[in-house]
Amino acid sequence: MTLPYNFSPGPAMLPPEVLQQIRDDLPEWKWKGVGQGASIMEVSHRGKAFEALIAEAEQDLRDLLAIPQNYRVLFMQGGAWGQFAMVPMNLLRAGETADYLVSGGWSKSAFEEAQKFGSTHLIASGESGGYKQIPNQRDWTRSASPSYTYVCSNETVYGNEIHHLPTGLNSPLIVDASSHFLSRPMDVSACGLIYAGAQKNVGPAGVTMVIVRDDLLDRAPNSIASVFHYKHMAANKSLFNTPPVFAIYVTALTLKWIKAQGGLAEMERRATARSSMLYDAIDTSALFTAPVSKADRSRMNVVFDSGNVETDAKFVAFCEVRGLMSLKGHRVRGGMRASIYNAMPIAGVEALVAAMREFEASF
Amino acid sequence: MTLPYNFSPGPAMLPPEVLQQIRDDLPEWKWKGVGQGASIMEVSHRGKAFEALIAEAEQDLRDLLAIPQNYRVLFMQGGAWGQFAMVPMNLLRAGETADYLVSGGWSKSAFEEAQKFGSTHLIASGESGGYKQIPNQRDWTRSASPSYTYVCSNETVYGNEIHHLPTGLNSPLIVDASSHFLSRPMDVSACGLIYAGAQKNVGPAGVTMVIVRDDLLDRAPNSIASVFHYKHMAANKSLFNTPPVFAIYVTALTLKWIKAQGGLAEMERRATARSSMLYDAIDTSALFTAPVSKADRSRMNVVFDSGNVETDAKFVAFCEVRGLMSLKGHRVRGGMRASIYNAMPIAGVEALVAAMREFEASF
Numbered sequence: 001m002t003l004p005y006n007f008s009p010g011p012a013m014l015p016p017e018v019l020q021q022i023r024d025d026l027p028e029w030k031w032k033g034v035g036q037g038a039s040i041m042e043v044s045h046r047g048k049a050f051e052a053l054i055a056e057a058e059q060d061l062r063d064l065l066a067i068p069q070n071y072r073v074l075f076m077q078g079g080a081w082g083q084f085a086m087v088p089m090n091l092l093r094a095g096e097t098a099d100y101l102v103s104g105g106w107s108k109s110a111f112e113e114a115q116k117f118g119s120t121h122l123i124a125s126g127e128s129g130g131y132k133q134i135p136n137q138r139d140w141t142r143s144a145s146p147s148y149t150y151v152c153s154n155e156t157v158y159g160n161e162i163h164h165l166p167t168g169l170n171s172p173l174i175v176d177a178s179s180h181f182l183s184r185p186m187d188v189s190a191c192g193l194i195y196a197g198a199q200k201n202v203g204p205a206g207v208t209m210v211i212v213r214d215d216l217l218d219r220a221p222n223s224i225a226s227v228f229h230y231k232h233m234a235a236n237k238s239l240f241n242t243p244p245v246f247a248i249y250v251t252a253l254t255l256k257w258i259k260a261q262g263g264l265a266e267m268e269r270r271a272t273a274r275s276s277m278l279y280d281a282i283d284t285s286a287l288f289t290a291p292v293s294k295a296d297r298s299r300m301n302v303v304f305d306s307g308n309v310e311t312d313a314k315f316v317a318f319c320e321v322r323g324l325m326s327l328k329g330h331r332v333r334g335g336m337r338a339s340i341y342n343a344m345p346i347a348g349v350e351a352l353v354a355a356m357r358e359f360e361a362s363f
Numbered sequence: 364m365t366l367p368y369n370f371s372p373g374p375a376m377l378p379p380e381v382l383q384q385i386r387d388d389l390p391e392w393k394w395k396g397v398g399q400g401a402s403i404m405e406v407s408h409r410g411k412a413f414e415a416l417i418a419e420a421e422q423d424l425r426d427l428l429a430i431p432q433n434y435r436v437l438f439m440q441g442g443a444w445g446q447f448a449m450v451p452m453n454l455l456r457a458g459e460t461a462d463y464l465v466s467g468g469w470s471k472s473a474f475e476e477a478q479k480f481g482s483t484h485l486i487a488s489g490e491s492g493g494y495k496q497i498p499n500q501r502d503w504t505r506s507a508s509p510s511y512t513y514v515c516s517n518e519t520v521y522g523n524e525i526h527h528l529p530t531g532l533n534s535p536l537i538v539d540a541s542s543h544f545l546s547r548p549m550d551v552s553a554c555g556l557i558y559a560g561a562q563k564n565v566g567p568a569g570v571t572m573v574i575v576r577d578d579l580l581d582r583a584p585n586s587i588a589s590v591f592h593y594k595h596m597a598a599n600k601s602l603f604n605t606p607p608v609f610a611i612y613v614t615a616l617t618l619k620w621i622k623a624q625g626g627l628a629e630m631e632r633r634a635t636a637r638s639s640m641l642y643d644a645i646d647t648s649a650l651f652t653a654p655v656s657k658a659d660r661s662r663m664n665v666v667f668d669s670g671n672v673e674t675d676a677k678f679v680a681f682c683e684v685r686g687l688m689s690l691k692g693h694r695v696r697g698g699m700r701a702s703i704y705n706a707m708p709i710a711g712v713e714a715l716v717a718a719m720r721e722f723e724a725s726f
Contacts, residue, residue: 003391004400008407011608019390019402026386027379028366037367037688039382041567041613044371044689077440077569078590081604085588116586199605204404206440206569206607223479225448227441241444242562244569245374246609250404325400326407 004323005348010200013343018253040249057252074210075238083195084110088117090220096147103134104155131158134296146171154180157330159303160296184268201342203251206244274340275299281353305335367686368711373563376706381616403612420615437573438601447473451480453583459510467518494521497659509534517543520693522666523659547631564705566614569607637703638662644716668698
């Protein structure tokens with residue numbers, strides 16, 4: 001069965017092999033070939049099979065990202081908005097200030113949310129320039145001794161990406177990597193904490209991975225809620241309370257798929273191939289332009305437009321009848337956005353480029 | 364394909380028709396018979412089909428429970444432990460005290476967690492009696508003017524259930540109904556807020572339903588995190604951030620199943636039939652006893668034991684080879700626990716009773 005190409009920003013495409021495995025595991029989940037007497041949704045999260053699954057998912061994630069031993073991996077609920085709160089709840093100590101870089105809508109929301117929990121400082125913002133450029137580290141105004149420095153390394157709405165994480169900071173770097181997580185290798189040791197919702201490159205909505213350096217676990221006061229407490233979740237290997245079992249299971253399958261495809265080097269090669277093809281087509285188009293400066297363009301979320309709202313809408317409709325879905329840009333940005341995550345085959349981008357050429361010719 | 368009977372306390376059995384539908388909806392989700400071009404895990408939560416699904420799920424829940432118009436329905440993440448925090452965060456105003464009834468391990472945890480957020484008062488506890496009885500409302504020592512009164516209406520670990528909600532309270536009643544939600548009708552208008560994780564009677568782990576009277580939405584200060592703010596979630600129809608799409612989808616299917624089976628009156632009839640059969644077998648057994656007093660016994664979680672740890676372990680193993688799974692009691696309680704939620708057919712209980720008789724005869 002051939003399905004359309006889905007350019008949704010997230011929840012997003014999953015590999016067909018993963019969907020097939022989920023189907024094969026219904027009504028009975030098979031773990032290592034052994035039927036578990038129930039579907040993955042019905043087994044105990046404290047049973048041997050699920051405990052083995054979540055341990056293996058963690059190990060696969062550790063292998064893919066080469067996560068050092070002094071980092072813990074947590075599987076949590078609540079998505080990025082949950083982390084917007086949990087990061088300052090856990091890491092922003094009384095009397096300290098947290099530094100935030102605003103490079104798009106998500107980091108702006110994280111910055112605003114953090115203000116509920118303590119003192120924050122804006123080190124730079126790309127807002128006045130429409131987030132077409134990520135403020136250069138040379139131009140940041142940093143606090144003297146921040147509690148941490150927060151960035152969003154890929155902004156889905158405006159389509160920019162931090163291709164090289166900041167270095168030489170005087171505080172732990174916190175990275176919201178949600179929308180390009182596992183699309184390329186990443187130097188975990190340069191970060192204090194990395195988090196990512198699964199629903200872009202790694203799985204369905206409902207689970208958020210948090211990778212945290214263990215010396216940071218002691219920062220949180222015991223007065224914060226147990227379920228939002230990183231140390232508490234780490235001590236219980238993410239099984240403090242009932243976890244989102246199915247979302248973790250699909251994530252585990254997708255991690256295996258990424259490994260089988262060749263790991264993060266191969267994911268990066270594909271991401272570069274997909275995004276280069278698409279940006280090249282836009283840059284050589286007489287009709288469409290990509291607003292983000294070349295150095296900061298996202299390889300995951302390719303934002304472009306014709307400069308005319310009606311033409312944009314026509315193009316989105318033109319694509320839909322050709323099986324190219326969810327290309328409409330975010331409501332605050334307009335235009336088009338092609339989200340091309342790990343599971344998007346290059347053929348999907350080829351089909352989109354062909355549709356662009358056909359649309360231009362008919363225009 | 365015949366699978367074993369799964370007596371797991373949650374995640375728990377789902378109806379076979381629901382599992383079949385999930386399988387049929389892979390790789391392409393069909394909404395009202397129309398293929399959506401992607402699986403339910405890949406579609407946008409802001410697309411028309413998913414928005415229709417979540418609206419219909421809410422309406423089905425409203426129909427089943429006869430939820431009055433002045434109550435809002437939220438689909439949230441974080442499970443009961445999330446609500447242990449969110450209830451006081453949202454509802455316990457500065458200078459006020461919240462009353463808690465402790466009738467088992469879950470309400471005890473909720474009570475302890477709430478102390479992080481404000482002033483709390485214990486109105487009664489069944490702990491010294493091993494939670495075999497639920498403290499009678501006549502014996503409660505209530506605050507003069509509590510912010511709210513909190514109860515857990517079914518305690519899975521100890522197997523007790525509040526069969527008649529307290530009345531005549533001078534404050535909104537907050538009910539953790541997680542483990543018997545939708546197993547019987549419930550007078551929503553007698554409550555200020557009801558919440559329930561789906562993973563017992565209504566779906567998989569990963570989504571928590573909150574039913575809240577709308578005058579309570581204004582209690583929370585704007586300083587609490589947006590994603591934990593009931594009013595904020597209500598204003599956005601649970602689509603403030605990316606929801607746990609798949610868990611909501613399975614819950615929606617299960618709500619339809621409950622309706623098709625005859626609604627909550629039929630669920631209650633079945634729950635009574637299952638639990639009566641099992642308690643009768645225990646009460647007439649020479650080997651097993653059920654410790655909870657008859658008036659307070661749960662129809663969902665039937666706790667029993669032989670009084671001998673080794674005999675209990677033998678019986679659990681005896682059942683497992685007969686396809687009767689997950690009967691081991693909670694680690695703090697020991698013995699056996701048969702969780703018999705909506706999806707458990709009476710044949711499962713018959714098989715368990717037969718196994719008890721066979722085990723007793725061979726003993």
